Amino acid sequence: MAAITAAEQGLSRVLILEGTPEPLQKVRISGGGRCNVTHACWDPRELATHYPRGSRPLRGPFSRFACGDAITWFDERGLTLVEEPDGRMFPQHNRSEAVIQCLQNAARAAGVQLRTRAMVQQVQSQLDGGFELVGRGLESPLRARQLMLATGGHPSGRRIAEALGHRVVPPVPSLFSLSLQAKPLVACSGIAMDDVSLDLKLGHQRFRQTGRVLITHRGLSGPATLRLSAFAARALHASHYQGELKVDWSAGLGRQGVEQRLQQWRQEQARRTLAAAKPMEHLPRRLWQAFLLMAGVEGDRRWADLPLKAERQLLEILCAQCLSIRGRGPFGEEFVTAGGVDLGEVNLATMESRRCPGLFLAGELLDVDGVTGGFNFQACWSGGWLAGQAIAATLQ
Structure with missing residues (x-):
C-alpha cells in the first residue's frame, strides 16, 4: 500500500525488498484463503475501539483513511469487496488471490519495482541523510533517501528498528x-x-x-x-x-x-x-x-x-x-502478535519515526493489533497509505 501510494503520487523510483520468494503470503493464507480485507465500521472513533493496543492513537490515522477509504481504494483498482452479515468484508469471489492480484497489478501500473529473496539484515542511517541497506540477496549495499519498514511480526524488523534507536515492546501472542x-x-x-x-x-x-x-x-x-x-x-x-x-x-x-x-x-x-x-x-x-x-x-x-x-x-x-x-x-500461520515499536516514537499523521528522520513504519511491526474481523489488515492499509503520501510529499 505504501509503495503503490508513493508511486502513484509521482515518485519515479520505488523499490520493494521482499525476503521471501513470493510477496503477500500472509494475505494469501488469511481468512482460510478468503482474506478478510477490512470491516464495515464507518465511524473512525468506533473503528479504533477494536484495537486492544493503539485504540486512542489510531483515531487520527483512521480519520484520514478508514474502512470506507480502503473499500474505495480497492474498488478503483478493480477489486469489489462484499460485506457479510457480521460486518466482515471479503473479495467478491472469496479468493485471497484476488487481493494479491489487485495489489500486484496496481504496483506494476504505478511503476513499483519488486525484488524478491532480498532479506535486509542491517540498516544504517547516513550522516548526509538517507540509509544504507545490506543483507542476503543484495549483491552490494543499497542507498535509499527514504525507507519504510513493513515487516509484520517477523523479528528482523524489530531488530532493525531497535538498532535505529527505537524502543520495542516485547511481542506476545494475540488472537488465539x-x-x-x-x-x-x-x-x-x-x-x-x-x-x-x-x-x-x-x-x-x-x-x-x-x-x-x-x-x-x-x-x-x-x-x-x-x-x-x-x-x-x-x-x-x-x-x-x-x-x-x-x-x-x-x-x-x-x-x-x-x-x-x-x-x-x-x-x-x-x-x-x-x-x-x-x-x-x-x-x-x-x-x-x-x-x-x-x-x-x-x-x-x-x-x-x-x-x-x-x-x-x-x-x-x-x-x-x-x-x-x-x-x-x-498458533496458526496467520497469527497476530501484541507488541512492536512503541507508538509514542512514531508520528501517526505520517507514520514517520520521531527518532530517525526519513524512516517510516507501519503494520504489525508497530505496537498495534486489532481483534479478529479484518481490523488488522485495516491498520496496515491506513498506515501504508499515510506513509506513502508522506514519503511522496517529502521527496517531491
Whole structure:
C-alpha cells in the first residue's frame, strides 16, 4: 500500500525488498484463503475501539483513511469487496488471490519495482541523510533517501528498528483459542453458539466478551474467544496462560430467567426425560447432554424427579460455568502478535519515526493489533497509505 501510494503520487523510483520468494503470503493464507480485507465500521472513533493496543492513537490515522477509504481504494483498482452479515468484508469471489492480484497489478501500473529473496539484515542511517541497506540477496549495499519498514511480526524488523534507536515492546501472542480442562465439554467439539458470555479472571484483572463461540477438541475458539484473547493477551502471557473462565450459555436469559425456565420445565415437562426435553431451544442437544453429565444426573430421569441439588448445578453450568484454562491453542500461520515499536516514537499523521528522520513504519511491526474481523489488515492499509503520501510529499 505504501509503495503503490508513493508511486502513484509521482515518485519515479520505488523499490520493494521482499525476503521471501513470493510477496503477500500472509494475505494469501488469511481468512482460510478468503482474506478478510477490512470491516464495515464507518465511524473512525468506533473503528479504533477494536484495537486492544493503539485504540486512542489510531483515531487520527483512521480519520484520514478508514474502512470506507480502503473499500474505495480497492474498488478503483478493480477489486469489489462484499460485506457479510457480521460486518466482515471479503473479495467478491472469496479468493485471497484476488487481493494479491489487485495489489500486484496496481504496483506494476504505478511503476513499483519488486525484488524478491532480498532479506535486509542491517540498516544504517547516513550522516548526509538517507540509509544504507545490506543483507542476503543484495549483491552490494543499497542507498535509499527514504525507507519504510513493513515487516509484520517477523523479528528482523524489530531488530532493525531497535538498532535505529527505537524502543520495542516485547511481542506476545494475540488472537488465539483457549485450552481448557473440561473433558465433557471438549467432547462436543464442532458445536458453535451465538450470544455466549465469557468472563475471564486473571489475578485482579477481569476481561469480558460476548458473541459466537466454537467448542474445539482442546477448548474454546470462535470470534468471542479470539477477541477475549486479544484484550487479555498480556495478562494471559503474564499468568502463563492459566486462569479461571466463567461461561454464560443462557444467551442473555440470565440467572433468574434460567431458574424460572427450569422450574417451568419441571412442571410442564414432568413426564418427559431430561435428555428428551431440553429447557432452551438454542442449546444443541449434544451440549445439553454434556451439561447433564457434568451435573451428575442421568438423561433418562424424568423432569418431575430432578433432585433440587442437580437443578442448582444445572443452573450454575448454564449461567456461570467455571472452567480452568490450561494453556492457549496452537498458533496458526496467520497469527497476530501484541507488541512492536512503541507508538509514542512514531508520528501517526505520517507514520514517520520521531527518532530517525526519513524512516517510516507501519503494520504489525508497530505496537498495534486489532481483534479478529479484518481490523488488522485495516491498520496496515491506513498506515501504508499515510506513509506513502508522506514519503511522496517529502521527496517531491
